[in-house]
Amino acid sequence: xxxxxYVIMCIVFGTTFLAIKVGxxxxxxxxxxxxxxxxxxxxxxLMWMTWKKRANFSLLLHKEMWLTGLGLTFGTFSMLYWAEQxxxxxxxxxxxxxxxxxxxxxxxxxxxxRVAGKKxxxxxxxxxxxxxxxxxxxSIKSGLFWLLGCMAILxxxxxxxxxxxxxxxxxxxxxxxxxxxxxxxxxxxxxxxxLILSLFTERVHIESxxxxxxxxxxxxxxxxxxxxxxxxxxxxxxxxxxxxPSTWLYISPVIAMIIGNILYNEAVSWFMAAGAVATIIGIIxxxxxxxxxxxxxxxxxxxxxxxxxxxxMGAD
Numbered sequence: 001x002x003x004x005x006y007v008i009m010c011i012v013f014g015t016t017f018l019a020i021k022v023g024x025x026x027x028x029x030x031x032x033x034x035x036x037x038x039x040x041x042x043x044x045x046l047m048w049m050t051w052k053k054r055a056n057f058s059l060l061l062h063k064e065m066w067l068t069g070l071g072l073t074f075g076t077f078s079m080l081y082w083a084e085q086x087x088x089x090x091x092x093x094x095x096x097x098x099x100x101x102x103x104x105x106x107x108x109x110x111x112x113x114r115v116a117g118k119k120x121x122x123x124x125x126x127x128x129x130x131x132x133x134x135x136x137x138x139s140i141k142s143g144l145f146w147l148l149g150c151m152a153i154l155x156x157x158x159x160x161x162x163x164x165x166x167x168x169x170x171x172x173x174x175x176x177x178x179x180x181x182x183x184x185x186x187x188x189x190x191x192x193x194x195l196i197l198s199l200f201t202e203r204v205h206i207e208s209x210x211x212x213x214x215x216x217x218x219x220x221x222x223x224x225x226x227x228x229x230x231x232x233x234x235x236x237x238x239x240x241x242x243x244x245p246s247t248w249l250y251i252s253p254v255i256a257m258i259i260g261n262i263l264y265n266e267a268v269s270w271f272m273a274a275g276a277v278a279t280i281i282g283i284i285x286x287x288x289x290x291x292x293x294x295x296x297x298x299x300x301x302x303x304x305x306x307x308x309x310x311x312x313m314g315a316d
């Protein structure tokens with residue numbers, strides 16, 4: 001289930017960059033559309049979990065939900081949505097691939113964790129592949145707002161990395177609460193922050209949200225991007241480690257390039273193919289040890305004698 005959910009998550013997140021681009025190009029205010037996306041997605045999931053009596057809205061009273069929402073939702077997506085007004089969806093996906101390297105740096109500097117040389121090498125190979133993947137795009141882009149957009153996405157990935165690491169502590173602290181409910185709560189909190197930001201920075205015209213492109217973008221991002229993709233991400237953080245789920249950021253540029261080629265007739269060069277191969281190699285280097293240990297844990301936990309007929313946290 002770890003591998004299956006990982007593949008699904010990669011496909012979902014790989015298409016969300018283009019969905020965001022379609023929405024903002026259609027005139028949807030970036031902060032408002034991002035806020036509506038995460039408030040509705042988080043609210044629907046939390047209502048469902050409350051109805052199933054597996055969570056309740058008192059989660060929103062805990063500061064941990066707001067801090068996680070600040071990192072994983074508000075900081076990351078306020079920057080990404082704003083930047084995609086000026087940066088292509090493929091370039092946005094590429095720049096987002098810096099998160100695993102930032103996570104490794106934070107683990108080493110903030111948590112004083114020893115990072116294996118193979119993981120560092122894997123991240124560097126993967127990042128090099130991502131750069132090669134879009135080198136033709138990067139070489140022809142220019143302009144102040146394009147550069148500011150790139151910088152904004154990188155700042156957003158710093159928020160994302162901190163949120164991913166902090167969310168692991170939150171899951172342990174709320175061990176009796178489903179990680180799906182925790183994810184819903186943080187999305188709702190982050191979405192509220194985005195709407196507050198929109199209130200002070202944007203003029204929202206509802207008709208701009210009702211165009212077919214903007215409406216489809218919002219619906220896709222709420223249901224598929226947030227309710228499906230982010231729930232799987234949070235589940236994987238709980239089941240593995242903060243670094244492994246974040247490596248989807250190496251695969252998403254490949255998917256983003258393919259979608260761009262199919263829908264926007266963007267050229268696919270040999271540079272892009274070489275970058276894709278290097279990206280996959282980097283992922284293998286980063287996660288060989290993690291996946292091996294995970295398979296062993298799954299085999300042990302699948303033994304009925306050890307399980308005693310009970311399911312672990314996050315089995316939902």
